[in-house]
Amino acid sequence: MGPVVDDVLGLSHKPDEAELLQLEQKYCSWGDTVHYLDPPKFFERAEGNYLYDREGIPYLDLQMWYSAASFGYGNSRLNQSLKDQIDRLPQLACQYLHPEKVQLSTAIARLNESKFGRAGRVHFNVGGAQAIEDSLKIVRNATGKSVVFAFMGGYHGRTLGASAITSSYRYRRRYGHFSDRAHFVPYPYCFRCPYDKKREDCDLYCVKQFAKNFETEYNSFWDAKARESEFAAFYIEPIQGTGGYVVPPVGYFPALKKILDERGILLVDDEIQMGFFRAGKFWAIENFDVVPDIVVFGKALTNGLNPLSGIWAREELINPDTFPPGSTHSTFSANTLGTAVGLEAVRMMTETNYEEIVRRKGSYFLAQLKALQAKYPRVIGDTDGIGLALRIEICREDGRLPDRELTDRIFAEGMKGNLDARGRPMGLVLDVGGYFKNVFTLAPCFEMTEDEIDLAVELFEQLIRRCAPDRT
Numbered sequence: 001m002g003p004v005v006d007d008v009l010g011l012s013h014k015p016d017e018a019e020l021l022q023l024e025q026k027y028c029s030w031g032d033t034v035h036y037l038d039p040p041k042f043f044e045r046a047e048g049n050y051l052y053d054r055e056g057i058p059y060l061d062l063q064m065w066y067s068a069a070s071f072g073y074g075n076s077r078l079n080q081s082l083k084d085q086i087d088r089l090p091q092l093a094c095q096y097l098h099p100e101k102v103q104l105s106t107a108i109a110r111l112n113e114s115k116f117g118r119a120g121r122v123h124f125n126v127g128g129a130q131a132i133e134d135s136l137k138i139v140r141n142a143t144g145k146s147v148v149f150a151f152m153g154g155y156h157g158r159t160l161g162a163s164a165i166t167s168s169y170r171y172r173r174r175y176g177h178f179s180d181r182a183h184f185v186p187y188p189y190c191f192r193c194p195y196d197k198k199r200e201d202c203d204l205y206c207v208k209q210f211a212k213n214f215e216t217e218y219n220s221f222w223d224a225k226a227r228e229s230e231f232a233a234f235y236i237e238p239i240q241g242t243g244g245y246v247v248p249p250v251g252y253f254p255a256l257k258k259i260l261d262e263r264g265i266l267l268v269d270d271e272i273q274m275g276f277f278r279a280g281k282f283w284a285i286e287n288f289d290v291v292p293d294i295v296v297f298g299k300a301l302t303n304g305l306n307p308l309s310g311i312w313a314r315e316e317l318i319n320p321d322t323f324p325p326g327s328t329h330s331t332f333s334a335n336t337l338g339t340a341v342g343l344e345a346v347r348m349m350t351e352t353n354y355e356e357i358v359r360r361k362g363s364y365f366l367a368q369l370k371a372l373q374a375k376y377p378r379v380i381g382d383t384d385g386i387g388l389a390l391r392i393e394i395c396r397e398d399g400r401l402p403d404r405e406l407t408d409r410i411f412a413e414g415m416k417g418n419l420d421a422r423g424r425p426m427g428l429v430l431d432v433g434g435y436f437k438n439v440f441t442l443a444p445c446f447e448m449t450e451d452e453i454d455l456a457v458e459l460f461e462q463l464i465r466r467c468a469p470d471r472t
């Protein structure tokens, strides 16, 4: 064995970055990643808001692992809970019980009962897409139907089931026919309204269009005699994540929910990216005054430590008589490490006023982004956000046409690590999303100070000036 692996394990020497990259090109699958940069960047350390590269240069992170590390890299309280659990009960098969699983389920179920006025139960898995899969089983089991509505621009993960309800054909193209592919409905993306309306006076035209589907059986969604829809559920993200942190207009979701209730269609709320205060409330859907039937969560529940995802569902959908043991069992489902950190994170979320913190910092950040937009109208077409889920839409000179190329340049420039952070070198970690891949989706750390927000805006302005000097 020795000589075959010694050099890469670092037994004979510590491989440098060039060597590692060569090995990566040859031995790593690229299917489990997304390569935005060529070559991708190595990082060595993470703390608070910052990632550090191999030279020790800090990169201010405005995306925090797609919102999975909202409470900061290396959060000492959450790390400690993981360490304690490792020493106490590091592993346990899911057929046995451990206190943290029961306590965490109870905490989320009781919180939801107080928020939504409905009893329910909680069920765990590991990744977001896996929890989506589990929710699809709950929907199918409860309704006997296998097709659902979902939004254009929505993202629910990349397992087969999650890909079937994620709008991008790109994620399905190479995998054959998806007979259970969702029917995709336009999302209320008002900056680029799919119906060319204006938010101020559209009177929620998009909801009226959706309602029309049920006017007659000939529109293919509704059997008027049986009074039954072919569609079991509507999968939503309250704020689209990968779609570009698009915030819907007030009144949209209540109007949509009314139609769903009239047609017996369940509402499944995907909170994987926006849950746990990203949008200023425990669940993002709480901003919009509707009660979901199922909530799916993941990412920030463990601050990106030992992964844990899950679902909450109304009692009628998930009680053991309806959804019996073994319905979705997976070896790592309610693992002891994830549930311990999740429990501590929920404790922290109930003890700390994140609603106030996230709203205050979010308004401060958004005001600065609006000022930047006013200063660079030939680069930034739209800024918006709710809580600390913020968007910057990069456009051509006219302020409307998406400028993907400039977006990519800004992103890559931020990763060079040579911006001037008040006299010292620094990088800026951004993430690109949106229907036209021209939106910076910002999910900064909740612990970020106002001074760090100022710094982030200064660094972003440097990127604009470097990458679009003719438009500044």
Ligand SMILES: Cc1ncc(COP(=O)(O)O)c(C=O)c1O
Pocket: 066, 127, 128, 129, 130, 132, 155, 156, 157, 158, 237, 241, 242, 270, 271, 272, 273, 274, 298, 299
């Ligand atoms: C809204 C939403 N749903 C589902 C997923 C899939 O989660 P995971 O990547 O953990 O499978 C994501 C991931 O970005 C997401 O943002």
